Amino acid sequence: MDFSPSPRAAALTEAVRAFVRDEIAPVERQLHERAAEMRRQHGGSALWHAPDEVRDLQRKARERGLWNLFLPADHGGLSNLDYAPVAEATGWSALAPFVLNCNAPDSGNAEVLLRYGSPAQRERWLEPLLDGRIRSAFAMTEPAVASSDATNMQLTAVIEGDEVVLNGRKWWTTGIGHPDCAVLIVMGLSHPDAPRHARHSMVLVPRDAPGVKVERMLDTMGFFDEPFGHGEVSFTDVRVPVSEIVAGPGRAxxxxxxxxxxxxxxxxxxxxxxxxxxxxxxxxxxxxxxxxxxxxxxxxxxxxxxxxxxxxxxxxxxxxxxxxxxxxxxxxxxxxxxxxxxxxxxxxxxxxxxxxxxxxxxxxxxxxxxxxxxxxxxxxxxxxxxxxxxxxxxxxxxxxxxxxxxxx
Structure with a gap:
């Protein structure tokens, strides 16, 4: 077996390392201090707003071809082996994945839409996500059950005619704190009588849908993980079209x-x-x-x-x-x-x-x-x-x- 990166991957890895070292690292501390000041002023859970410096870094990353490098090989991107050293280079800075538009959960959510999303879902959510115009969140873990066993998830996603109705609560919903978060991928119990691994569905829920409420932002040992953050989110009679189920019912x-x-x-x-x-x-x-x-x-x-x-x-x-x-x-x-x-x-x-x-x-x-x-x-x-x-x-x-x- 050969772990050598392709020439393209090797060049991209070096370019990312240089960009992180020369462009991102010099402004890291300043941005973290600004986020800390926002927390002090707003009680520790203020939404983070991307300052001009970050927007400028994102523009430079796009100009240098360092944008959306996480895309899989079958969609014009890199193989897992080729992307691995690129991902390592982004690990040097907590801010780098966001600047290069390859941060979690957006990269994982984008891959879900690439591989399983309908054309309408990709047009509505994937295109602006890859363009950096919106951000997304992933809602799976729940506070009332042992979420290490995903079959325990109890938030309901009941199909009623041409709608899905969601009720329940999630937490550690990563990405919900970003002011540009526009959509959540929510895992819900849709078919309780089905076989164990066919009971749940993944549903695309607009952040501004009636009944979606961020109850609180959660700190991780004192850190709020700006710019995305993790939140506890309640869903009360949230209704979205059945067409927002990803891939089909029961395929979570x-x-x-x-x-x-x-x-x-x-x-x-x-x-x-x-x-x-x-x-x-x-x-x-x-x-x-x-x-x-x-x-x-x-x-x-x-x-x-x-x-x-x-x-x-x-x-x-x-x-x-x-x-x-x-x-x-x-x-x-x-x-x-x-x-x-x-x-x-x-x-x-x-x-x-x-x-x-x-x-x-x-x-x-x-x-x-x-x-x-x-x-x-x-x-x-x-x-x-x-x-x-x-x-x-x-x-x-x-x-x-x-x-x-x-x-x-």
């Missing part, structure tokens, strides 16, 4: 599996980019600061920790590239174990490396003067998002045990 799990495989590669490689930046900051700090008459890198086993971080990052990257290669070669069904493995490995490695970087920065590592506290929180959150570690380990173990006859 099929859609979710098609969506999550490539999305997990994107998440995992962004975690590698995040870990690389943390290690970079740790090395810079360790070489520039002294304690007890010696550079920090010479104290307390820090050289070994740097080596451990490099080994862990490179190992996780290879694991992800292998999963991406299998996705391209065999499709989602042929890479189930590998995709689950990277979902566990990548954020765990990132969290460990960021934790080391925070330690070597001392008190500064806990502050907003460096991106480390936010990076640690992001890595910790990803260990729950799109399925907790335990679910993915169970998947890997089940596949491994099946090789020895278990479950036959």
């Amino acid at each position: 799990f099929e859609i979710a599996q098609g969506r999550l495989g490539p999305g997990r590669v994107h998440h995992a490689m962004r975690m590698i980019g995040l870990a690389e930046r943390a290690l970079h900051l740790a090395c810079e700090r360790g070489l520039s600061r002294t304690a007890f008459g010696r550079p920090l890198v010479e104290l307390g086993g820090n050289r070994e920790r740097i080596a451990d971080a490099r080994i862990a990052i490179d190992s996780a990257r290879l694991l992800i590239l292998h999963a991406a290669w299998k996705l391209d070669r065999y499709g989602p069904a042929g890479a189930v174990s590998e995709v689950s493995a990277i979902k566990v490995a990548a954020p765990t490695v990132a969290q460990q490396v960021v934790d080391f970087a925070m330690q070597i920065h001392g008190g500064a590592g806990l502050s907003s003067d460096f991106p480390l506290a936010e990076a640690w929180t992001a890595a910790r959150a990803v260990r729950l998002a799109d399925g907790p570690d335990e679910v993915h380990k169970s998947t890997v173990a089940r596949r491994e045990l099946a090789k020895h006859g278990a479950g036959r």
Whole structure:
């Protein structure tokens, strides 16, 4: 197997790295400080508004051909293997995916519409999403049930004639905080008597539909994840046309599996980019600061920790590239174990490396003067998002045990 990127992918990866380094990184701190000031003024849950600097960065990204790079190969984009190093490059900055229009959940929602949406759905929602004129949200997790088992979802999406009526509550609805959010993909129980994995449907719900209410914005360990945020959203007798069901009633799990495989590669490689930046900051700090008459890198086993971080990052990257290669070669069904493995490995490695970087920065590592506290929180959150570690380990173990006859 060959993990080498195509010439196009290699050129795009270098272009993204340069753009993140030269254009995005210099304004990161300023924008985060502005968002923090908005929170202080508005009680901690104010909607984020994209300032002129971000709009300007998005314009530059489009001019340089660095826009919508997440699009799959069968729609004029990149293979999973080719996009993986691009995703890593965007992981260097929390702002980069938004600037390049490849952020979650919009990229995953766009892939859903590309693969499963009707022509009318793609015209209404996909085209403006890819153009950056609107943003979207994904509503799946619920506060009243164990959402690690998606069959537990209880929000109802009842078909009544030519309408779907939604009632229930979701939370951790990513993207709902953005002022340009125009549509939600909502997973709802539509056929309770059907087989277990055919009971739910995915429905496109306009953000301004009567009965849709953002009850509150949720912080992630103190961070509100601007510019998108996560919200608790209630749906009270929300009515949309049946034509807004994606792919057809009862197909939510099929859609979710098609969506999550490539999305997990994107998440995992962004975690590698995040870990690389943390290690970079740790090395810079360790070489520039002294304690007890010696550079920090010479104290307390820090050289070994740097080596451990490099080994862990490179190992996780290879694991992800292998999963991406299998996705391209065999499709989602042929890479189930590998995709689950990277979902566990990548954020765990990132969290460990960021934790080391925070330690070597001392008190500064806990502050907003460096991106480390936010990076640690992001890595910790990803260990729950799109399925907790335990679910993915169970998947890997089940596949491994099946090789020895278990479950036959």
